[in-house]
Each structure stands twice: as C-alpha cells, then as structure tokens.
Amino acid sequence: MSSEIDSSTLLSRATQLIDLARKAGADAADAVVVRSRSQSVSVRLGKVEGTESSESDDFSLRVFIGKRVASVSANPGFDLQALAERAVAMAKVSPEDPFACLADEASLSRSYPDLQLLDTTEVSSEMLREAGLAAEAAALAVKGVTNSSGAGASAGMGGLVLATSHGFEGSYMASRFGHSVSVIAGEGTGMERDYDFDSRLYYAELDDPAEIGRRAGERVIKRVNPRQVPTGKDVTVIFDPRVARGFVGHIAGAINGASVARKSSFLRDRMGQQVLKSGLSITDDPLIVRGPSSRPFDGEGVSGERLVMIEDGVLKHWFLSTSTARELGLETNGRGVRGGTAVSPSSTNLALEPGDISPEDLIRSVGNGFYVTELIGHGVNMITGEYSRGATGFWIENGELTFPVSEVTIASNLKEMFMRLTPANDIDRKFGVAAPTFAIEGMTLAGR
Known part of the structure; x- marks a missing residue:
C-alpha cells in the first residue's frame, strides 16, 4: 500500500518533464499525474456478477510559448524527452490563446494542510463481495420486494501530482469506499424500482450494508402502484x-x-444581485x-478558501480557474480542476x-x-x-x-x-x- 501512495517518483518524473520542455523551447510548463486505484464487486440474486480492478497514473504535460499553448498525455513508461519535444512542437504551430497561462506565482500554495483524505484500510475482494451480498439479502428480506437489480461494493483511491515551471510541487491522495443496492417491488405495470447507497472517505464510517439494503427495500415498497x-x-x-x-x-x-x-x-449578468430568497446562502x-x-490545492497549485458563493440571497462569487478568471477580468479563487489536459473551474x-x-x-x-x-x-x-x-x-x-x-x-x-x-x-x-x-x-x- 505504501508504494501505491508514495508519489515521490511520479513528482520527480513530472519535474524532469518540465525541465526538458523548457530546454526544448517552452516559456513555461506544468506537468500533472492523475492517479487512480479501484476495485469493485457486483452481485445479483446471491451470486457474483462481476469483479473489476484497475489502476492508472496518467501523465499530462502543458507547455506555453508566448500566448500559444499545447498539451499532450501519456501513460507511465513514456520517453520524457520525446514527449516534451512533441508538446513544444505542437505549441509552436497552435493558434494564440490570450487567456491560457499558469497561475500567477503569487497565488501558488507554498504549504497546505493535511485534510485527512486518505484511509489506508485494506479492503479485500471477499469483503466487498460479502458487503454486496449482505445489502441485497437485507433488501430482499423486506416484505413486498420481488426482485433485485443488483448490489455492489467498491474501494479505491485517487489523487493528483502537480509540478509547475515556476516552482510549485505537490501531491495528495484521497480514498473512497461505497456500498449500493437496487431492488424491485410489485408486479406488471405496477412494478417499481428504488435503491440506496452510501459513499465515504473512511471505510469504518460507511453505513452497514444490511441497513442500506433495508432502506432500499422500504423505499421501493412505498412506490408500488x-x-x-x-x-x-x-x-x-x-x-x-x-x-x-x-x-x-x-x-x-x-x-x-x-x-x-x-x-x-x-x-451571467446577476453578480451582486439577489438570486435566492433573502436569508439563504x-x-x-x-x-x-x-x-x-x-x-x-486545485489543479493549478492554488489553495482555495471557504467562500460564501451566495450570501443572504445575493450572488457574491463565480467559480474561477486562472484562465477563466482572466477572461472575466478577475483573479482565480482556487477552483481549477484538471480534466485530461484542460483546466476548468468547478465546485x-x-x-x-x-x-x-x-x-x-x-x-x-x-x-x-x-x-x-x-x-x-x-x-x-x-x-x-x-x-x-x-x-x-x-x-x-x-x-x-x-x-x-x-x-x-x-x-x-x-x-x-x-x-x-x-x-x-x-x-x-x-x-x-x-x-x-x-x-x-x-x-x-x-x-x-
């Protein structure tokens, strides 16, 4: 588990990638690795229907030459120099983008808190199977439930490794665990489906699978006819x-x-105006x-802070990344998210x-x-x-x-x-x- 969580090697490769891009002619660059580890088990009517397990470390390099920008992606094992040179060559022939840029150096996070996002609990496929079966059995035990659409359990972690040419280096990982079940009640045209689920960062905080199943069963029987x-x-x-x-x-x-x-x-034209009922935030x-x-920190290395987006019914802020903020004549508020090779704002x-x-x-x-x-x-x-x-x-x-x-x-x-x-x-x-x-x-x- 520790080797999966340790991001130092990936961070080292990201910084090497940036150095190579600068040597190839980039004015600025950032490199990001989106990390993902997951396993899941699905069951139906007491039998395992499927198991899945996956892991990936997806690299993206973004380079800037003046107002021109280009991005490339690769999986682990790629040739660093070839990728950097390819990105720079693409940027040289790209159209100018007046708003694309790295975050201002002054806005970068130089230290950030431990938000306790990672639970290192080892969850086996057998534990996931038992959880799915328990949720389904509890749902089917509710009087009036006639069939199952399936149940499942999952465990995984994901995170971000980010380095920029103007000095930011950082990484974090977050875990995620889940239980779910979907069941059917009634017959013919009066048949209805409903479900319940729970999802948490920490495995021990998950609702009991049997409780999730019971809730799903009780929900669906109320919907019949x-x-x-x-x-x-x-x-x-x-x-x-x-x-x-x-x-x-x-x-x-x-x-x-x-x-x-x-x-x-x-x-779009309502900033500073009332958009919700007074008293709502x-x-x-x-x-x-x-x-x-x-x-x-966000996908650009900027730490956000708590914002009251709408206060007492009045609109106070937009969600902003650096490029979006520039386009609007504003400053980022640390809401940039990496989506592939792009950065866009999100909550x-x-x-x-x-x-x-x-x-x-x-x-x-x-x-x-x-x-x-x-x-x-x-x-x-x-x-x-x-x-x-x-x-x-x-x-x-x-x-x-x-x-x-x-x-x-x-x-x-x-x-x-x-x-x-x-x-x-x-x-x-x-x-x-x-x-x-x-x-x-x-x-x-x-x-x-």
Whole structure:
C-alpha cells in the first residue's frame, strides 16, 4: 500500500518533464499525474456478477510559448524527452490563446494542510463481495420486494501530482469506499424500482450494508402502484434531499465562471444581485477535514478558501480557474480542476445551507402538494433557466405523505424557483454537494 501512495517518483518524473520542455523551447510548463486505484464487486440474486480492478497514473504535460499553448498525455513508461519535444512542437504551430497561462506565482500554495483524505484500510475482494451480498439479502428480506437489480461494493483511491515551471510541487491522495443496492417491488405495470447507497472517505464510517439494503427495500415498497394526479398551475413541490442535491448542482452550473464567460448561464449578468430568497446562502469549502470533495490545492497549485458563493440571497462569487478568471477580468479563487489536459473551474464541498424548520413541519406547512423523490430527463436550459423534468414521488394531502405518484412533469423557471425556495434543517454533508429537503412554491405540475 505504501508504494501505491508514495508519489515521490511520479513528482520527480513530472519535474524532469518540465525541465526538458523548457530546454526544448517552452516559456513555461506544468506537468500533472492523475492517479487512480479501484476495485469493485457486483452481485445479483446471491451470486457474483462481476469483479473489476484497475489502476492508472496518467501523465499530462502543458507547455506555453508566448500566448500559444499545447498539451499532450501519456501513460507511465513514456520517453520524457520525446514527449516534451512533441508538446513544444505542437505549441509552436497552435493558434494564440490570450487567456491560457499558469497561475500567477503569487497565488501558488507554498504549504497546505493535511485534510485527512486518505484511509489506508485494506479492503479485500471477499469483503466487498460479502458487503454486496449482505445489502441485497437485507433488501430482499423486506416484505413486498420481488426482485433485485443488483448490489455492489467498491474501494479505491485517487489523487493528483502537480509540478509547475515556476516552482510549485505537490501531491495528495484521497480514498473512497461505497456500498449500493437496487431492488424491485410489485408486479406488471405496477412494478417499481428504488435503491440506496452510501459513499465515504473512511471505510469504518460507511453505513452497514444490511441497513442500506433495508432502506432500499422500504423505499421501493412505498412506490408500488403509483397514480397520476391532476394538472395544476400553482403547486408547492418539496424536493427530497436526493433530488435537492441535483438541483443545487444547477445552481453551481449557473455560477461557474466558464459558463459566464461563454454567456451560457442565465445568471451571467446577476453578480451582486439577489438570486435566492433573502436569508439563504450557498457555501463552497475545499478545506474541510475529511470532506468528500476536499483538496489541499486545485489543479493549478492554488489553495482555495471557504467562500460564501451566495450570501443572504445575493450572488457574491463565480467559480474561477486562472484562465477563466482572466477572461472575466478577475483573479482565480482556487477552483481549477484538471480534466485530461484542460483546466476548468468547478465546485468543491458545495452546500445549500439549511433553514430552521424540520422536514416534517415543512411538509405539514404545505397542506396539499407534491413530494419528489426522483427526477427523470434533462429538461433544464441553463441559458434561459427554463426547467421541466419528469418526476415521481408522493402526493401531500393535509400535510401528510399519502399515495405514490408517477408519470408527471414539474415545470417552472430556475430564476423563479430560486426565489421561492424554503429549506428545511436536515442537511447531510457527507456528499460533495449537500442540500436539505426544500420546498418550492408556484410550480406547474402536468398530470392527467
């Protein structure tokens, strides 16, 4: 395990690669190694269906000649000099990019905290198999569950090794463990599927597989024999935390600097203006100890800090990498992510901060409405904010969840939805995007 975690050899190769690129004619360069180790086991109906194991160290070199830039990738064992010379030759004939550059030297992280992202627990394939079988068995034991779509368990680690020509050298690794199960209840046209899962950085913190299975079974039997409901134009919709997290992802996309620079965000002209209801805030913090999406530095060597992206409903920041920030006339806030040979901005530990009301009281306050547990389709236009998704869930009647509902569509505009959002207090921060249950008033529901 120690040899897999030790990145010193990779860091040495990265710095050699940069030196060779400079000797070949590059003005500046950075080299990154994206590390990945994973193993997983999938089971169905008490039998192993598949096992997978993989590991990789993927090198990327990015070189700059004036305002020209080129990137190349390679696997371990490549010829350092040949790769460096190839990258420089490509850069010489590339079109100019006025915004491509390394992060400013002054913004580089010279020291960074230990965020305790790596659990070195050895998890065998047998342990993964037993976890998958236990989750499935517990789900199938719930009365009314009729079949299994499968269960699984996984363990792995990933990380980043980064070196730049202006002096940054760093690396980190993070572990990830998971259990999941999906089951079916009902027969014929009344058949329904549901699932449950857990994912953690530390193996010992994972929910028990049998508990995950039991929750999946209990969820699916409630969904059997769903109905449609009448179309309504002023319906209060409550989002279960599962779908609430995805909705917060739409907010993150709208305040991503790359989308703003491309003019593909409906919030591109709203900096400093109110975009959420007063009192609501969205935070992003890359430095949470054992945080699910924490990182000591970003893909350019810049340490981010906790930002209140939207404060008291007012938009305060975009997610920015160096090149995106330059294009917008701003400075990076340490949100650059390496994606292959490119760097683009992204969130880290993102959270819609909770309100004061319990989810039960929020449901009671609605009277009649719709509680959404799953969304279908991709009907979100990030340029205009138009929102239309297929949905399943439960009808709320007299403040209580009653019968299951499916084959309906909920629609509105994200600008209006943001201003009508009321969060509960049940946030779970074990996910990279965290959100509590929340209600949105005034949506259109298309049913029968």
